[in-house]
Amino acid sequence: MTEDTDRHAMKMVKKKAARDKIMSTKTDKKGLIIVHTGKGKGKSSAAFGMIFRCIAHDMKCGVVQFIKGGMSTGERDMILAKFQDICSFHTMGEGFTWETQDKARDTEMAQAAWLKAKELILDESNKMVLLDEINIAIRYGYVDINEVVQFLAEEKPEMTHVVLTGRNARDELIEVADLVTEMELVKHPFRAGIKAQIGVEF
Numbered sequence: 001m002t003e004d005t006d007r008h009a010m011k012m013v014k015k016k017a018a019r020d021k022i023m024s025t026k027t028d029k030k031g032l033i034i035v036h037t038g039k040g041k042g043k044s045s046a047a048f049g050m051i052f053r054c055i056a057h058d059m060k061c062g063v064v065q066f067i068k069g070g071m072s073t074g075e076r077d078m079i080l081a082k083f084q085d086i087c088s089f090h091t092m093g094e095g096f097t098w099e100t101q102d103k104a105r106d107t108e109m110a111q112a113a114w115l116k117a118k119e120l121i122l123d124e125s126n127k128m129v130l131l132d133e134i135n136i137a138i139r140y141g142y143v144d145i146n147e148v149v150q151f152l153a154e155e156k157p158e159m160t161h162v163v164l165t166g167r168n169a170r171d172e173l174i175e176v177a178d179l180v181t182e183m184e185l186v187k188h189p190f191r192a193g194i195k196a197q198i199g200v201e202f
Contacts, residue, residue: 031127031160032178033152037135037169040183041201047130047163048075055083059127062088062120066113066143067133067166073202088126090116093133103140110142121156128161135166135173145170152176 034050036043054061063079068091079089092113093106114137120129137143149172156162164173174180189197196202 029159030178031156031158031162033156033176034161034163035135035169035173035177035180036163036165036183037167037174037180038182038184039167040185041188042183043165043167044075044132046181046183047132047165050128050161050163051075051079051087051130054128055079055086058086060086060125061128061130062123062126063090063130063132064113064117064120064134065091065093065132066110066137067093071202074199088120090120092116106140107142110137113137114143114148118151118155121151121160121162124157124160126160128163130163131165133166134164135169137166138170138173139166139168145172149173149176 034047036047048063051061051063063076065076076089076091079087090113093109113134117129117131117134120126134143134148138145138148152162153176164177169180
């Protein structure tokens with residue numbers, strides 16, 4: 001047992017030395033462009049986790065929801081009830097596109113959301129801005145991908161983090177991003193006839 005413990009300790013010492021050497025080369029800080037995409041659940045949930053981290057660190061932040069409409073969600077209700085002073089929250093959509101069935105109205109709402117998003121991002125007091133489900137708005141042509149990419153590349157303040165969520169992130173967005181996570185669907189209760197659950201999905 002002692003030999004095994006000693007071997008493990010030596011292995012960890014080497015691992016720490018290697019890790020410290022790598023970390024010593026990582027000196028730059030910058031505002032990241034972060035993309036959560038894929039067919040799996042958890043894209044917005046993970047993004048809101050970062051928003052709540054910012055709130056916990058007393059960092060000003062903002063949220064723009066491009067698709068989700070009037071339905072109550074835990075994240076929105078909590079932020080509006082307790083953290084409006086530090087997190088600006090804007091639900092700009094009117095529901096999923098198959099529910100609204102009005103492309104002109106959806107486009108108008110998405111364009112208003114994009115204007116609000118740019119306003120929040122350009123305000124350098126916001127350390128993070130979440131653009132929830134913007135990839136859906138881009139996919140349906142409500143927001144121009146080229147305009148989004150150009151804005152992020154050329155106008156985003158250097159130290160502002162921007163998180164963009166939604167399925168089917170365009171290659172152009174992935175290219176300009178610093179961090180991209182694809183949520184992979186392995187199994188989902190909806191396929192077994194189970195509706196969205198409070199506290200899990202909303």
